[in-house]
Amino acid sequence: xNAISDRGFKSISWSTVIxxxxxxxxxxxxxxxxxxxxxxxxxxxxxxxxxxSAGYTIFGMFNRIELLCAALVLTGFLGLRxxxxxxxxxxLQERLSIILSGLLVIIPLIYIYFLTPQMSGLGLNLKLFxxxxxxxxxxxxxxxxYWLLEVLKLVAGTTLLRWCYxxxxxxx
Numbered sequence: 764x765n766a767i768s769d770r771g772f773k774s775i776s777w778s779t780v781i782x783x784x785x786x787x788x789x790x791x792x793x794x795x796x797x798x799x800x801x802x803x804x805x806x807x808x809x810x811x812x813x814x815x816s817a818g819y820t821i822f823g824m825f826n827r828i829e830l831l832c833a834a835l836v837l838t839g840f841l842g843l844r845x846x847x848x849x850x851x852x853x854x855l856q857e858r859l860s861i862i863l864s865g866l867l868v869i870i871p872l873i874y875i876y877f878l879t880p881q882m883s884g885l886g887l888n889l890k891l892f893x894x895x896x897x898x899x900x901x902x903x904x905x906x907x908x909y910w911l912l913e914v915l916k917l918v919a920g921t922t923l924l925r926w927c928y929x930x931x932x933x934x935x
Contacts, residue, residue: 777846778927781839785924788832789917795825796913815886822879829871836923837864843930860926863919870916878909 803809840860885902 775842777839777842778930781836781843781927782924784832784835784839785920785927788829788836789920789924791825791828792913792916815883818886819879819883822874822883826871826874826879830868830875833864833868833871837861837868839927840864840923856926860923863923866919867916867923870912873912874909878905878912881905882909 803814808814844857844861882902882905885899885905
């Protein structure tokens with residue numbers, strides 16, 4: 764039984780796992796950020812009473828998918844590093860890939876446990892008879908934090924994607 768499980772572990776193409784997870788994750792993030800969110804804003808759905816709870820549900824599910832993809836990326840780079848299959852030019856790039864993939868795990872955790880609950884809480888309308896036309900200042904700073912993390916995620920993710928693609932081309 765051990766020989767089968769060892770052979771199965773070694774036959775995993777970590778580069779393929781990383782490329783698939785990063786490609787799926789980054790493309791999903793771009794679709795959400797550049798297509799779905801602007802469409803919801805343009806159609807006026809963000810001003811509807813139930814948008815905060817719907818947004819919490821949508822982003823909560825997507826954040827957990829992001830966390831799964833980030834864990835796959837980190838596991839993949841650790842698998843490549845400890846099986847000595849990665850053909851990096853220097854040790855610094857190998858260490859940076861572990862650090863960047865660890866950062867990619869931290870970003871969805873910030874979304875899950877801080878940003879999404881805070882933004883949803885601020886978006887709830889608890890005063891039924893008052894109409895608000897402006898966004899609270901706290902919500903603006905949370906949006907800025909979200910977009911900063913999104914840019915950081917895209918830069919780190921595309922860097923890792925490029926490094927993994929280059930190393931997988933050298934392995935073939």
